[in-house]
Amino acid sequence: MTDRYRPGAHVRTVRHDPPHHTRLPRYARGKHGVVVEPEGRHPLADVRSQGRDDAPVEQVYAVRFAARELWGEGDHHVVLDLWESYLEWEDGAS
């Protein structure tokens, strides 16, 4: 399976608010970022944390966000490791 996003890809995080563990922190939901690099394939933590053994194995990406996008202020950046299913193309294309 090929990775959906290349370094430099403009992505948006999904807005999900699941009733279980997720590795998409609340502060970074529904935000625009840029893919830094793929980091390797890992079972989706959201599924694995429920004790299920059918977690899909997905690419995890380092994604860079501007502080202003996350908080409305600040000049720094924050980089997060995010599973592929947390991400969408910025323009909404699939």
Add this chain to the structure above:
Amino acid sequence: MSGTHDDALISRQVRRLETLLEDRGVVVGTALDEMLDAFLSGATPLNGARVVARAWTDPAYKERLLADGTTAVTELGFSAGGVQPQRLRVVENTARTHNVVVCTLCSCYPVRLLGPSPSWYKSEAYRSRVVREPLEVLREFGVELPSSVDVTVWDSSAETRYLVLPLRPAGTEALTERELASLVTRNALIGTGVL
């Protein structure tokens, strides 16, 4: 048992969990202690400092370290890994960029290279504030950065751990690799300190 947590609540929870595991025969006797001892033996920030000193003195090593930290640290006899495989990503500070490491969701940390994490690293105050106002947090650590420096905060995960390659102090050209390693502090390896 792993009773070294500063926080009494988590300490009680860990002890309760250990007792249950032992009662139900999932772990036997001192197996957990032995596993922890094996994991922590040799886990110290001196390891991270040695990696940094090698990168400062060997440009080819630095290139390998930044390209693939996981493999490069094994050249010095270290592993990034814990119980599950972990990727090590080394992020380089320059005159124009400064990197800081945090884990906002829990307390992921490269224990083998940095030793057990400091209690503030696990505190909610550090975890919630450093992603939002890193300059203020750094100032509280005594780090004043010129406004021309771009700050990047890396939010760790169980899959990838981060190590900061600090800027080499000026005037250290004559020092040996061992002497250079002795200059490197744990906070500099997290990015909450400069050298």
